[in-house]
Amino acid sequence: MVELSTPVRWGLRLLAIGYVFFLIAWPVGLVVKHTFTGGLGVLADTLTDESVAGALRLTAMVATWAVLINLVFGVTISVLLVRYEFPGKRVLSALIDLPLSVSPVVVGLALLLVYNGRTGWFGPTAEGAGLTVIFDSPGMVMATCFVALPLVIREVVPVLVEIGDDQEQAARSLGAGAVQTFRRITLPSIKWAVVYGVVLSLARSLGEFGAVKIVSGNITGRTQTATLLVEAKYQNFQQETAYATSFLLILVSIACLVVVAFLRPRAAR
Secondary structure (H helix, E strand, O other), rough: OOOHHHHHHHHHHHHHHHHHHHHHHHHHHHHHHOOOOOOOHHHHHHHHHHHHHHHHHHHHHHHHHHHHHHHHHHHHHHHHHHHOOOOOOOHHHHHHHHHHHOOOOHHHHHHHHHHHOOOOOHHHHHHHOOOOOOOHHHHHHHHHHHHHHHHHHHHHHHHHHHHHHHHHHHHHHHOOOOHHHHHHHHHHHHHHHHHHHHHHHHHHHOOOOHHHHHHHHHOOOOOHHHHHHHHHHHHOOOHHHHHHHHHHHHHHHHHHHHHHHHHHHHOOO
């Protein structure tokens, strides 16, 4: 390992701190500053605004469903990738990372082409069965699930690889079934990785914008989430409401980071 001189080390530290400050801390700090320029009354008025309250409720609903769905399928796919061999395993593993490399706007457009009620592949069939996907909450949940899918899987897979399957094989040799083995052996071993993935997935779901905007229609009071409301309020010269709503989203994200900071050491121990 190359030993760096003290001035070089300090220079690299200042460069890293400056990068984070100008890219993240300063812009976020300005949002917080503008939120409280008019006092706490602006934040209180924002919370009592029906359009804001409706957008926050819808955001919470969509994020909750997306996290629950990703939790079930994320853990299932993780176990499938680590514990079993099957044709197409590498393809599945590569596809899981697709949401990290594809623009969310492209994801929204793809869902629109597939599930549009008039011209989509499955849209007319779904609407014939009484289910509206695009420009309604099911499409928003699907878009959010897509962008947040890898977060649970990429936390659980390394832990499953690390712990191995010795205990699981021992449990099966003693007569335990698959469900009992998973509930008593596998799940306790990966629980902190699951929690960490869920927290990251929740933060990602709450902040999703591009994919949701395409499939939601951005209808005020019906399909407008908090991130879409921020854009609408800012463009309509209602900056105070936009700043206050952004601050609430930042607050939730910080809370998620705090939870992760407390969980990470416990998982290591």
